[in-house]
Structure formats: structure tokens, C-alpha cells
Amino acid sequence: TEEEHTAHGPKGRSYFESVGGNVEAKIALENALALDPRKRKALSKFGLAPPVGILLYGPPGCGKTLLAKAVAKLLKAPPSDSSAPSLGGTFISLSSSDIVRAEIGTSEKMVASTFEFADKNAPAVIFLDEFQALFTERSRGGSGKLSTTLLQCLDDIKRWQRVDNFVQENGNMANEQNNIDEQPSNRVIVLAATNTPWMIDSAFLRPGRFDRIVHVGLPKPNERESILRVHIGRMKVEGGADMMEKVCRKLAEATEGFSGADLEALCRSAAVRALMDIDEDPNHIELTERHFEKALGQDVHASSDA
Numbered sequence: 687t688e689e690e691h692t693a694h695g696p697k698g699r700s701y702f703e704s705v706g707g708n709v710e711a712k713i714a715l716e717n718a719l720a721l722d723p724r725k726r727k728a729l730s731k732f733g734l735a736p737p738v739g740i741l742l743y744g745p746p747g748c749g750k751t752l753l754a755k756a757v758a759k760l761l762k763a764p765p766s767d768s769s770a771p772s773l774g775g776t777f778i779s780l781s782s783s784d785i786v787r788a789e790i791g792t793s794e795k796m797v798a799s800t801f802e803f804a805d806k807n808a809p810a811v812i813f814l815d816e817f818q819a820l821f822t823e824r825s826r827g828g829s830g831k832l833s834t835t836l837l838q839c840l841d842d843i844k845r846w847q848r849v850d851n852f853v854q855e856n857g858n859m860a861n862e863q864n865n866i867d868e869q870p871s872n873r874v875i876v877l878a879a880t881n882t883p884w885m886i887d888s889a890f891l892r893p894g895r896f897d898r899i900v901h902v903g904l905p906k907p908n909e910r911e912s913i914l915r916v917h918i919g920r921m922k923v924e925g926g927a928d929m930m931e932k933v934c935r936k937l938a939e940a941t942e943g944f945s946g947a948d949l950e951a952l953c954r955s956a957a958v959r960a961l962m963d964i965d966e967d968p969n970h971i972e973l974t975e976r977h978f979e980k981a982l983g984q985d986v987h988a989s990s991d992a
């Protein structure tokens with residue numbers, strides 16, 4: 687179950703906690719990226735480095751961006767003398783359609799400087815949203831310079847990391863006793879996201895490029911419950927934790943086909959309803975099960991009208 691499965695960052699902290707559900711994607715990312723430092727170490731003993739590029743695909747609003755941000759957090763250990771939570775690795779989000787729309791000649795520079803920035807600020811995640819947009823007329827046209835630049839950047843990152851790993855491995859020989867969780871990681875991971883994977887040029891999916899593909903799909907009923915728990919947990923429902931659990935369970939059953947973003951919108955809509963009640967009775971401000979039911983009733987009504 688998801689409760690049993692939580693990715694643990696340094697010192698046992700869970701960094702996937704703001705992402706409800708997406709259980710299969712979380713497991714796939716942890717395994718593919720060897721997020722557990724012990725596994726990474728084992729991998730390097732076999733002379734292997736974890737992959738650099740992963741393609742996330744699935745319908746809009748199902749958590750691709752959230753997962754990418756969570757991976758960035760997982761990359762950096764907190765200072766060993768502090769119990770303060772780590773700020774995590776650098777997260778750089780780049781919309782592929784923005785790159786493609788940039789002035790001719792500047793898009794390649796945008797890509798190259800992003801990769802350089804990530805390398806200087808490693809550990810880092812580069813998140814390439816709307817990845818299929820890189821394969822429009824213009825990016826394909828001419829010599830496909832933009833695609834070539836991106837492929838070159840991916841190869842460079844891999845080369846740099848191999849050098850870093852080597853230095854780290856040897857530099858850390860004397861510190862073999864150190865807690866492995868505290869060792870720095872200079873990784874740069876590129877997570878590309880798309881709703882239309884079939885539009886991706888196969889040149890990008892070859893081994894050593896975006897050769898791992900992770901599906902981030904619509905949540906199952908128990909996953910909807912987890913997502914609702916993330917959002918409703920922040921809202922303070924009247925009746926406390928028991929009531930919150932009840933609301934999450936009931937809503938999860940009634941929201942077949944909802945994405946994470948739809949569920950978040952539903953929770954917002956319930957909050958707006960609670961605010962509207964303030965006009966009637968300013969002394970009585972509370973968010974109750976009824977507000978969620980009303981919000982849901984409206985959503986259902988709206989979609990059956992459409």
C-alpha cells in the first residue's frame with residue numbers, strides 16, 4: 687500500500703509526501719534513478735551510473751511536475767549538524783514550447799545555458815515540460831539544430847557526472863565510515879514530461895537518452911483518497927481528523943476519472959463555498975462535509991450539462 691511505500695530522503699524523511707497516490711510512478715522513479723544512496727553506491731561498484739534522462743508521460747494534472755519537484759528535493763542531504771529540513775537540490779523548469787518560440791538562434795543558447803547552470807548548481811533536476819513541442823516544424827526543420835543541442839547537452843551531462851563520480855569515489859576513500867546519506871551528490875537529472883509520447887522523436891528514446899519511460903496516470907480510488915488527504919489535510923475540516931478521513935473516503939468513491947488537479951480544484955471549490963457562508967453568519971466560519979458535497983454536486987452537474 688502507499689502507506690507502506692514512502693520514499694525516504696536523507697535521515698528517513700519522506701519527500702514524496704506532497705504527492706498523493708502515483709504509487710507506481712514513485713516506485714519506478716526511485717528504482718530507475720537509484721534514489722537510495724546505498725543502491726547508487728552499489729551501482730557505482732558495478733561501474734555503472736544511474737540514467738540521466740527520464741520521460742514522464744500521462745494526462746494533464748496528474749502529478750508530473752509535482753513528482754519532478756519531489757525528486758529534486760530527494761537529491762540533497764541536509765547539513766549533518768542540523769535537524770532542519772533540506773532545501774533540496776536545484777529545480778529548473780523549462781517549458782519546451784517557450785524554447786521553441788524563442789528568437790531564432792537563442793533557443794539553442796537557452797538550452798545550453800540551462801544545462802550549464804544545472805551542472806554548476808548540482809544536484810539538480812531539469813524539468814522539460816511539453817517535451818513534444820520540441821518537435822515542431824521549426825525544431826525539425828533545417829539541421830534540427832535544437833534537437834542536436836539538446837542531445838549534445840545530455841551527453842555532456844553524462845560525461846561530467848562520470849568524472850564527478852570518479853573524483854568522489856576516490857576522494858571519499860578515507861571517509862568510508864561516513865554515513866552514506868550525508869555524502870553529497872552532484873547529479874543532474876533531466877525529467878521530460880509530455881501528454882503525447884507518440885510525438886517524441888525516437889532519436890530521444892535511444893539508450894542513454896530518455897530510455898526510461900514512466901507513466902503518470904489518472905489516480906485509482908485509493909490514490910484519490912491519498913491525494914484528497916494531501917489537500918484537505920491543509921484545510922482544517924470541522925470535526926477533526928476522523929471527519930477528514932470520512933470526507934476523503936466518500937469523495938474518493940465519487941470522483942472516478944478525476945485527476946489530481948481536478949481533486950485540488952474540488953477542494954478549493956468547497957473552501958469557496960465555506961467563505962460564502964461567512965456572509966450569512968460571520969461568527970460561524972467552518973469548512974464542513976456539506977461544503978464538499980455541494981462542491982461535488984456542482985461539478986457533477988456541470989459535467990453532465992456539457
Ligand code: ATP
Nearest residue numbers: 705706746747748749750751752913916946947950
Ligand atoms: P500538466 O501535464 O498539465 O503539466 P502535471 O501532470 O505536471 O500536468 P501537476 O502540475 O503536477 O500536473 O499537477 C497540477 C496540480 O494538481 C498540482 O499542483 C497539485 O495541486 C495537483 N495534483 C496533481 N497530482 C497530484 C497528486 N498526485 N497529489 C497531490 N496533488 C496533485
